[in-house]
Amino acid sequence: MTRKQRATLSDVASKAGVSPVTVSRAIRHPEMVSEKLRERIDNAVRSLGYIPNHLASALASHRTNIVGVIVPSLTNGVFDDYLAAIQDVFSLANIQVLVTNVRYSAEKEEKAINTLLGYHPEAMILVGVDQTENSRQMLTNAGIPVVQTLDLTDNPIDLNIGLSHDAAGFAAVEYLHKQGHESIAHLTARGDPRSQQRHAGYQRAMDAFGLSSKGLVALTPRISTVQLGRRLFAEVLDRQPKVDAVFCCNDDLALGALFECQQRGIRVPEDLAIVGFNDLEFCAASVPPLSSVGTERIQMGKWAAQNVLEIIRGSGQRPEMRQVNTGFTIHERGSSMPAHKNVPDTPEIPKNKASATG
Amino acid sequence: MTRKQRATLSDVASKAGVSPVTVSRAIRHPEMVSEKLRERIDNAVRSLGYIPNHLASALASHRTNIVGVIVPSLTNGVFDDYLAAIQDVFSLANIQVLVTNVRYSAEKEEKAINTLLGYHPEAMILVGVDQTENSRQMLTNAGIPVVQTLDLTDNPIDLNIGLSHDAAGFAAVEYLHKQGHESIAHLTARGDPRSQQRHAGYQRAMDAFGLSSKGLVALTPRISTVQLGRRLFAEVLDRQPKVDAVFCCNDDLALGALFECQQRGIRVPEDLAIVGFNDLEFCAASVPPLSSVGTERIQMGKWAAQNVLEIIRGSGQRPEMRQVNTGFTIHERGSSMPAHKNVPDTPEIPKNKASATG
DNA sequence: AGTGCAATTGACAGCGCTTTCATTTGAAAC
DNA sequence: GTTTCAAATGAAAGCGCTGTCAATTGCACT
Numbered sequence A, B: 001m002t003r004k005q006r007a008t009l010s011d012v013a014s015k016a017g018v019s020p021v022t023v024s025r026a027i028r029h030p031e032m033v034s035e036k037l038r039e040r041i042d043n044a045v046r047s048l049g050y051i052p053n054h055l056a057s058a059l060a061s062h063r064t065n066i067v068g069v070i071v072p073s074l075t076n077g078v079f080d081d082y083l084a085a086i087q088d089v090f091s092l093a094n095i096q097v098l099v100t101n102v103r104y105s106a107e108k109e110e111k112a113i114n115t116l117l118g119y120h121p122e123a124m125i126l127v128g129v130d131q132t133e134n135s136r137q138m139l140t141n142a143g144i145p146v147v148q149t150l151d152l153t154d155n156p157i158d159l160n161i162g163l164s165h166d167a168a169g170f171a172a173v174e175y176l177h178k179q180g181h182e183s184i185a186h187l188t189a190r191g192d193p194r195s196q197q198r199h200a201g202y203q204r205a206m207d208a209f210g211l212s213s214k215g216l217v218a219l220t221p222r223i224s225t226v227q228l229g230r231r232l233f234a235e236v237l238d239r240q241p242k243v244d245a246v247f248c249c250n251d252d253l254a255l256g257a258l259f260e261c262q263q264r265g266i267r268v269p270e271d272l273a274i275v276g277f278n279d280l281e282f283c284a285a286s287v288p289p290l291s292s293v294g295t296e297r298i299q300m301g302k303w304a305a306q307n308v309l310e311i312i313r314g315s316g317q318r319p320e321m322r323q324v325n326t327g328f329t330i331h332e333r334g335s336s337m338p339a340h341k342n343v344p345d346t347p348e349i350p351k352n353k354a355s356a357t358g
Numbered sequence C: 001a002g003t004g005c006a007a008t009t010g011a012c013a014g015c016g017c018t019t020t021c022a023t024t025t026g027a028a029a030c
Numbered sequence D: 001g002t003t004t005c006a007a008a009t010g011a012a013a014g015c016g017c018t019g020t021c022a023a024t025t026g027c028a029c030t
Helices: A011-017 A020-028 A035-048 A054-061 A077-092 A107-116 A135-142 A167-176 A192-210 A225-239 A251-264 A299-315 B009-016 B020-028 B036-050 B054-061 B077-090 B108-116 B133-144 B165-178 B195-210 B226-239 B250-266 B299-315
Strands: A064-073 A097-102 A123-127 A146-148 A159-162 A186-187 A218-222 A245-249 A275-280 A293-294 A324-326 A328-331 B067-071 B096-101 B123-127 B146-149 B159-162 B183-189 B216-220 B245-248 B273-279 B290-294 B324-325 B328-331
Touching: A011 A020, A011 A035, A011 B036, A011 B245, A020 A035, A020 A245, A054 B054, A064 A107, A077 A097, A077 A123, A077 A324, A077 B096, A097 A107, A097 A299, A097 B077, A097 B096, A107 A135, A123 A299, A146 A299, A159 B133, A167 A186, A167 A245, A167 A275, A167 A293, A186 A192, A186 A225, A186 A251, A192 A218, A192 B009, A218 A225, A218 A324, A225 A245, A245 A251, A245 B067, A245 B250, A251 A275, A293 B077, A293 B123, A324 B159, B020 B036, B036 B226, B067 B077, B067 B108, B077 B299, B096 B108, B108 B123, B123 B299, B133 B146, B146 B299, B165 B183, B165 B195, B165 B245, B165 B273, B165 B290, B165 B328, B183 B195, B183 B226, B183 B250, B195 B216, B216 B226, B226 B245, B226 B250, B250 B273
Parallel strands: A064 A097, A064 A123, A123 A146, A146 A159, A159 A324, A186 A218, A186 A245, A245 A275, A275 A293, B067 B096, B067 B123, B123 B146, B146 B159, B159 B324, B183 B216, B183 B245, B245 B273, B273 B290
Antiparallel strands: A293 A328, B290 B328
């Protein structure tokens, strides 16, 4: 482990026999430097193993090339795709994404925003719309583009792309009800604001269809896991053996419910229908495959990133659409497919999508 | 969106009627400033919404409070736990973790290392030991602690914690062989160097026990998914119907294999035993629960972070152990449990663990 | 040679903060 | 009221880079 200082611009400049500015230019705008010098400088860079100090560069240029992204979880497969979509867009523009995982805590989110703003990101991309007043204040003061994603709000900080989780919850129940189910259970995690919205949608639908949800809802404050799905559904089954369908606030819980049915010899979908949420990859692979409410998580990440990019690197104009509703899609599969239906693959119930402008 | 400049240290200083240095101190070492001033300064900070510029601070102090972490994937549940463990350690020390996902590409890894070093991280934590020569060079030149994790090498860049995936692969096969299985298949992803090692261990064991692996190995260049596990195992089943066990290079593939068996009416474990790798959460929840080779991913992340912290913030001494083998544990569950065994929960086959010093 | 102009190159200041060292202040001790 | 010394505060320099503008160079054209 050599302890010698890392090479700086000046080091490269001396070695190449030019001034530091020229080195800076040779690196950032090669076309502005004569070929002769450029070559000498490239050699010096290589031989010294010079790597520009991003911090100094950011400080001097007021361009940090950093965008802050805050997610509530990584354990959940949802955010992988979402993050990947964001990174893909930014990596092409040489923008570094600073990701912070706040584990579904608004308090941690507030702290994370504070910390991230210390890096002077050129924009911030957030999940959800439930930031604290303090967080909103800090973000507004920062004077940078802010995108709230994966959920919708009437009062966005800046840009907003997402869907109504309440509507999605409603639609899931509506779908199950149309299949003839009456005793529709719901498994949900209360730590997640969006799951709460789905729960609200579930309840709204149950009420609307005159169905009772008594004893049919299992709620956990913990992070969702497959194991937990089994336990929660076991609770419901023990309480209300006549349950004939279950809508889960995410696919992990749904898979757990499926396993619990397998364990108990409950036939899916004949005895019981299951619908999950998010449409993660494994839904299509299980036996029977799990029906699930899919969201446009990749599109949402992409939109957020692309709009940010357009604002900070493009015309600087705000997009016309300041709010987009990406809707959702019910992917109907074997876990909820009535026997008489015989659709080959993954038929889709038309999206509930409606764009709103801001 | 206010476009006014963000407040600086000087702004706060003027507002509070003190010099900038004092503000700096009031923020970093409150005990060095008189109570009266500290209060005045705190008020000024609050009323201006001042957030220190981390970049300037890092540049001036030569402390970036940044640690770079490179992971090959986020889709895989393994890295969530691992990352969370790392973040937990560093967040207490107010160190920001800069994560880059390189999607199992050594080339991307090289680029990521270059980029991250531009932020002058105080340490780097990597996954695996297969960095390019160039990468190794850059890391060495950087003169910071480097930890290679999740795998072992005879020639570490600096610190190293992990396990022998070859040994783990061997042990999985050995275990299955001891259960009386002879026709042991293997599903594997060739994009991942550690999976390749497990594959090598599998092959080594098959050879050692005089078993033929002909037609029993299914290999994919793609990212593992449950769906893919089904497809790969389907291939094997179609080729070699007499297969009586399968060792999968990760749990996603194993779950897929289980589903494929369910689909085909193959009884697990009676007709066929399944063993996965990583022991993700869902393994214990499936029906039957999946046996899996568990690794100490959380411990590895924690060790890496703690040692880094000790070096950069503590005594500066290198730990005595420069290399640690965390071994692995075969979690024997229903998917491979012979009928006559009747152990209640998750019995463990003793760890293959042996620490080496460096 | 001399002029004009674009293409190259360099000097200098400063980004917002911390470090170091000098100065001031205040309180205790005589 | 001094003296003494620690505690509190401030002034100045500089981290490594970029932005701006000035200086130089090269070259075509008179």
